[in-house]
Amino acid sequence: LGPTITVGEILVEIMATSVGEGFRQPIDLVGPFASGAPAIFTDQCARIGGSAAIVGAVGADDFGRLNVDRLARDGADVSAIAVDPTYPTGSAFVRYRADGTRDFVYNIATSAAARFGWSEAVETLVAKAGHLHVMGSALSMPSAVAVIDRAVRIVKERGGSLSFDPNLRKELKYDDDTERRFSELVAMADLLLPSGEELERAAGVAGREAAIDRLLSMGIPEIALKEGARGASVFTPGAEPLHVAAFAVPEVDPTGAGDCFGGAYVACRRLGSSIEEALTYACAAGARNVTVRGPMEGAGTRAELDAFIAATGRAGP
Ligand code: ATP
Structure with a gap:
């Protein structure tokens, strides 16, 4: 059972402590927090006990060290994180609006996050990977796309598996090939x-049922649908859908819930959990993460998630 690997942006996030529009007035900020969707996924995957690694890059700066130290402390393999001598670690500023939507200011394209390539360390990691997780946000970076294309081929040829979280971000720029990819x-x-x-x-x-039917009829064996504060459902061909209600928690900072969900779900399935058990841990990981500020500050170990599950009621059906 080789490690689960993902490829993409490693960032720091700095967030506004007040709700409002944009960043045009001076406002209070908190952070830096370790961030980047693939990094959050990897952190949660490792924390719950999965073998996890990320391919990406940080700058030779404090923001970079913050991320690498955090991922290493939480048990992730950081051997394929390059340290770029020239460009700084990528960053994201986030502020929530009153309606719950977010304003992001990203610095990715001109940061170390978008400047990594195939290296000996990447080759070594991909050669032993059992599972590759691809995140839509990483498709905005040509360097990541090149690494992903090659890694998909190698992992699939070796009989490894692939998961895809199509989290395209409207603030990021994608090229003409993105739709096809x-x-x-x-x-x-x-x-x-x-x-x-x-x-x-x-x-x-269009339409949820039609979309699920189409994807299952295309031969996709497992679809884990994230439904925010309503929980999540898994669809597989020929079986009844499985739904797990959300845990009832106060939502302090929703960023990263989907990535923690994914990290926990993939780790559990790779470790042999049933769909129901994996879904329960994934919903717990997403819910626990929204209770604190910072995109991965609420990611949980298995013991922390067990305690959370035992102590937290369900939000509804
Ligand atoms: P993001 O893009 O912010 O990472 P997402 O849209 O990919 O998130 P969500 O559906 O928001 O993913 O969250 C993933 C999972 O986390 C949900 O399926 C749910 O189980 C849990 N979750 C998210 N928000 C809440 C909440 N407010 N209360 C309880 N559970 C939540």
């Missing part, structure tokens, strides 16, 4: 982890 990743995935809108986009049809 997106469709290819959907079609190749052994596990798809969309949220509502992404489900319809992945299927290319």
